[in-house]
Structure formats: structure tokens, C-alpha cells
């Protein structure tokens with residue numbers, strides 16, 4: 001990782017649809033060099049995925065998310081990692097973070113309705129060995145996600161021509 | 164019925180209307196236009212700056228400030244100029260906070276220009292210099308800078324235009340509309356002429372932070388130049404604060420105090436809300452400002468490459484956020500090109516002649532726009548050029 005890699009990552013994080021040509025032009029680099037570097041960053045999984053941030057609520061789809069606080073007793077030898085894996089392998093689980101403080105894992109779950117999510121927590125999550133307790137917090141509204149304000153009211157208000 | 168044309172002052176009547184006006188109406192009437200004709204950042208003022216202003220309103224900062232502007236802000240301005248250029252201004256009597264560089268330019272010209280004095284104005288340049296000179300009773304004397312010399316005015320060009328009536332020279336680098344910058348060495352040569360002929364320099368450095376190649380030299384930082392320079396700068400461009408209307412002038416206490424006199428009677432003081440915001444921008448805004456500058460630089464490279472690919476020759480802009488490609492090879496005038504481009508390709512740019520007669524043959528294109536819009540606009544321009552029967556290879560070859 002050098003400065004050029006860092007710049008490529010910054011540019012891509014903001015907009016992953018840029019072409020190799022565009023990135024090369026913007027950073028004053030050779031197109032082939034950009035392509036090689038990106039390939040390498042992908043192979044190393046520094047770039048883990050290219051996805052879109054979708055506002056499902058606006059699309060009129062039913063999506064329910066919940067953040068689950070999970071308390072566990074870590075396993076001898078494996079620490080938290082083995083337990084985390086038991087949790088994150090479920091496709092319903094969108095994110096898992098090990099936390100400092102009152103509980104251990106913060107688990108983001110998505111489903112189509114509250115019942116689904118609650119059922120998943122009760123039957124799949126709470127029943128994992130060494131999970132001591134769970135507390136489910138349903139998300140009522142998403143305002144900002146991944147640094148993006150979902151209902152941004154700031155549009156281009158500039159005069160179309162100015163000196 | 165009153166006959167206004169008899170009543171209006173001849174000075175004002177003789178000021179030509181802004182060349183942008185007619186074009187503005189045309190752009191507004193056309194649908195689906197991508198505008199690269201905007202002379203201001205596409206970023207909104209950073210949130211921490213807006214938040215500081217809101218907080219100041221909550222606390223009741225709604226009154227006049229000193230005519231000079233808040234002392235705390237003047238101190239911060241002096242500190243930042245010292246930090247950037249090692250020029251030290253005394254906040255108490257060498258810094259005046261104004262309603263944008265626009266007002267500061269007007270004050271500077273009115274403070275130094277006597278009836279019939281000549282002011283040297285290198286062109287192409289920002290639209291206000293000539294008219295403000297005329298309004299102050301002076302005579303603007305254009306100096307055409309050329310693409311051959313990367314739109315930098317030379318000491319020799321300046322000296323050629325000097326007459327016993329010459330009072331001041333306006334410098335404006337990085338430049339709107341060309342994106343030109345100027346080196347320290349060249350400024351040193353200009354400084355010699357300035358000294359020899361005892362001129363005042365009004366240096367509009369509003370784009371100083373937006374310098375992408377090399378470093379910006381503040382004219383006042385040159386040996387012996389501080390005392391004869393009126394340095395103008397502001398918050399509009401670097402901090403994306405155009406609508407706040409805040410700028411400043413720095414210079415010798417004598418000229419600043421006379422400028423303050425005009426300011427005191429015509430403006431009283433710059434708005435306190437904007438001053439509060441500017442204080443926050445100077446104290447805590449450097450990181451976000453640098454991020455915006457880095458983003459402009461990326462777009463600058465993208466646009467330059469794109470223009471090359473569609474066969475419009477363009478001198479490399481090193482500052483501000485404009486490219487100033489030549490359209491001479493299309494056989495069209497700036498205005499014809501801009502108008503056709505607008506109607507046929509739905510891309511708005513500003514015809515170069517708006518910025519002075521020798522801007523003819525060029526268009527100004529602002530890259531304060533999103534990468535998507537820039538890419539799309541350049542594609543449209545490319546199609547427009549090949550459709551007009553001008554193959555880009557020919558253009559590039561003769562470019």
C-alpha cells in the first residue's frame with residue numbers, strides 16, 4: 001500500500017462505478033497501472049466488495065432491521081472468533097461487530113418483518129452455545145447510512161451561469 | 164413621464180451590461196442542460212461552519228460589529244496569512260473585513276483611483292475589474308495576456324502600458340477564467356516594474372488555496388511589496404462560502420483606513436453571522452478545505468484529458484477551477500460556439516470574450532461539477548464537435 005493505492009481507494013469508496021480510465025485520468029496515472037493495482041487490492045480483499053446503497057424503504061419494500069446486543073462467554077482457546085463465526089455465517093446477519101463495554105457482539109439482522117427477525121433471534125441466535133443473553137432493538141428509521149444522508153435535501157441550488 | 168435616460172449618470176450608462184446576462188437567460192430556458200458555466204464551488208459550505216453560525220445565532224450574535232470586522236476574525240486572518248506566506252499584517256489597522264472580494268475590490272479602487280487615473284488590468288480576468296475602475300472615475304487599461312505565455316502577464320507587457328497617469332496594477336492569480344498561475348520569479352520581475360514606476364498593486368488572490376501545481380506566491384510577501392500592495396482574499400472559493408459574502412483586504416494602514424471610511428458609510432460592517440462562520444472556517448476548516456481542493460485537482464486532470472481526447476486544445480490550468488480551451492479551430496466565435504453547444508448538445512459554458520476582448524476564441528468551463536456531469540458533458544461536447552463536421556484529428560493536428 002502506497003499513496004497511490006490510498007488515493008485509488010478513496011476515490012473508489014466514494015464512487016465504485018468509475019472506470020479505470022477515469023481513475024487514471026483523475027489521479028494522473030497510467031490506465032494499466034490503475035487496473036493492476038485495483039486487481040491486487042481485490043485479491044488481497046482490501047477491496048472486499050462493490051455494492052450499492054439502496055433505500056429499500058423508499059422503494060416500498062418491507063425490510064426490517066434490528067440491532068441485537070449479544071452477551072457471550074468466550075470459549076477457551078478460540079476467544080470470540082469461533083463464536084462470531086457461528087453468528088456471521090447466517091445470511092440473515094448483515095453485520096457483526098465485537099464491542100467494548102456492556103455487551104460483546106453487536107449483530108445487525110435484516111428480515112421482511114418483525115416476527116421473522118424475532119424468531120431468528122430466539123431460535124438461531126439465542127440458542128448458540130455460550131450465548132448468555134440477547135437484547136433486540138428494532139430500527140425504526142434510517143437517517144444516514146455509510147456516510148450517506150438518505151433523504152438529503154441539499155440539491156444543487158447554484159445559478160446555472162455565474163462569473 | 165420622467166425620462167430616466169436623461170437622469171441617469173453617464174458614467175453608469177457607459178458601463179456595458181454583464182456579458183453573461185443574455186447567456187444566463189438562454190441557459191435557464193433550455194431543458195436538460197449540464198452547466199459547466201458556474202463560477203462557484205459545487206460543494207455546500209462544510210457543516211461545522213454552518214453549525215457554528217447557527218450556534219452564534221442561538222447565542223444572539225445578531226448585531227453590528229466594528230466597521231473593520233470582528234477583531235478576533237481579523238486576528239485569525241492575519242495569523243493564516245502569516246502561516247501561509249510569512250507576511251505579517253497588524254489585525255488592528257491593516258486588515259478590513261468586507262462583503263466579499265467584490266466589495267474589497269471596489270473599495271481598493273475607489274480609495275486609490277482619482278479621476279482620469281489609469282489602472283492596468285491583465286485580461287482575460289474576472290468581470291468586475293474594468294467596470295469598478297470606471298465607476299471610481301478611472302480608466303481601465305487592458306493588457307492582453309496570451310496562451311503562448313500561459314496567460315501570465317509579463318513585466319515587459321506591463322511596462323509597455325505605463326503612462327504618467329498609471330496608478331495601479333490589478334493582479335489575479337490563480338486566474339478566473341484561465342486557471343493560470345504565476346511563479347515567484349515572474350512576480351519578482353513585475354515587482355521591479357511596480358517599484359520603478361511607483362505603482363500600487365491590487366492583488367486578488369481569492370483562489371490562492373486552489374493551486375494544484377507549484378506553490379502560490381502572495382504578492383505582498385515579495386521584498387518591499389507589502390507596503391504598496393492591497394491584498395484581497397475571501398472565503399467564497401476555498402471554503403465554499405460564496406453566498407455568505409465575506410472577504411477581506413489587507414494593506415498599509417493608511418490605505419486600509421481610507422477604505423474603511425468608504426466601507427463605514429456604505430456598508431457599515433460585514434454581516435456578523437458570516438463573520439462568525441468565517442472564524443470557524445479559519446480555525447477548524449483546513450482539513451475539509453484541503454479535501455475539496457484534492458477533489459478539484461482530480462476533476463481538473465479528468466477534464467484536461469477529456470478535452471484532449473475530443474480535440475479541443477487547452478492550456479493546462481494550474482489553479483482555480485476553470486479550464487479555458489480554445490475553440491478557434493472550429494471556425495466559430497466564442498459566443499457562437501457556446502450558443503450552439505448549449506442548444507445542440509445541452510452543455511453550458513461561458514464564452515471567453517465575457518472576460519475581456521482577448522478571451523475571444525476560448526470558452527470557460529468550470530470543473531466545480533460532479534465527475535458524472537463532467538464526463539457526460541465532455542462526451543456531449545465530443546459528439547457536438549464531430550457532428551459539426553470538425554473531425555477531432557484535424558483539430559488536434561492544428562491545435
Ligand SMILES: Cc1ncc(COP(=O)(O)O)c(C=O)c1O
Pocket residue numbers: 163202262263264265266289335338339367369396397398399405408409410
Ligand atoms: C477572481 C475573482 N475575484 C473575486 C470574485 C468575487 O468573490 P466574492 O464572492 O468574495 O465577492 C470572484 C468570484 O467569482 C472571482 O472569480
